[in-house]
Amino acid sequence: xxxxxxxxxxxxxxxxxxxxxxxxxxxxxxxxxxxxxxxxxxxxxxxxxxxxxxxxxxxxxxxxxxxxxxxxxxxxx
Numbered sequence: 001x002x003x004x005x006x007x008x009x010x011x012x013x014x015x016x017x018x019x020x021x022x023x024x025x026x027x028x029x030x031x032x033x034x035x036x037x038x039x040x041x042x043x044x045x046x047x048x049x050x051x052x053x054x055x056x057x058x059x060x061x062x063x064x065x066x067x068x069x070x071x072x073x074x075x076x077x
Contacts, residue, residue, distance in 0.1 A: 001022070001030075001032060001059060001062065001063060001070055002020050002022050002032065004058070004059070004062055005020050005032050005034065005055065005059065005072065006020045008055055008058065009034055009036075009044060009055075012043050012044055012051065013036065013040045013043050013044065014040070014043075015037065015040055017036075017037055017040075017077075018034065018035060018036045018037070018040065019034075019035045020032060020033065020034055020035075021033045021035065028068075028069065029068075029069045029070070029071055030068050030069065030070050030071075031070075031071050031072075031073055032059065032070055032071070032072050032073070033073050033074075033075050034055075034072065034073070034074045034075065035075045035076075035077055036074065036075070036076065036077060037076070037077050038076050038077070041074065041076060044074055045074060052072070052074060055072055056071075056072045059072055
């Protein structure tokens with residue numbers, strides 16, 4: 001799942017200075033954190049959060065067959 005998110009984000013940003021971390025939570029959910037520089041956050045979030053919502057939808061659809069629940073967070077470096 002990390003590779004999928006990394007592929008999507010790499011096509012959205014100009015600077016490849018970002019990271020995607022996978023963090024296991026206690027409740028069984030896995031959080032995918034996209035860590036970006038501040039000037040690239042607008043490209044990943046999009047107008048009114050549309051791109052971020054689309055990324056979350058793609059991750060949810062891709063993980064539907066696995067038993068792991070994923071959430072996507074966008075963080076600033």
